[in-house]
Amino acid sequence: xxxxxxxxxxxxxxxxxxxxRCPVADGPPYICAGLHLVGVGxxxxxxxxxxxxxxxxxxxxxxxxxxx
Numbered sequence: 894x895x896x897x898x899x900x901x902x903x904x905x906x907x908x909x910x911x912x913x914r915c916p917v918a919d920g921p922p923y924i925c926a927g928l929h930l931v932g933v934g935x936x937x938x939x940x941x942x943x944x945x946x947x948x949x950x951x952x953x954x955x956x957x958x959x960x961x
Contacts, residue, residue: 894922895929897944903928908956909953918951 894904894917904917915925922928926948932941945954 897929908918909956913956924948924950
């Protein structure tokens with residue numbers, strides 16, 4: 894997860910849990926809204942590069958369908 898303004902790496906995530914929750918939602922930045930998600934080799938999100946425009950708190954934006 895990148896801060897789109899600074900390009901700073903904020904956190905790493907391998908995608909949603911089995912129930913669709915965001916595995917990093919319990920720590921900062923708590924929600925991914927406003928962040929840029931870029932897939933890296935080996936991660937389930939490998940081919941994904943998107944900016945999260947909105948997000949249901951606690952839900953992974955890759956599951957919620959609320960991302961662009």
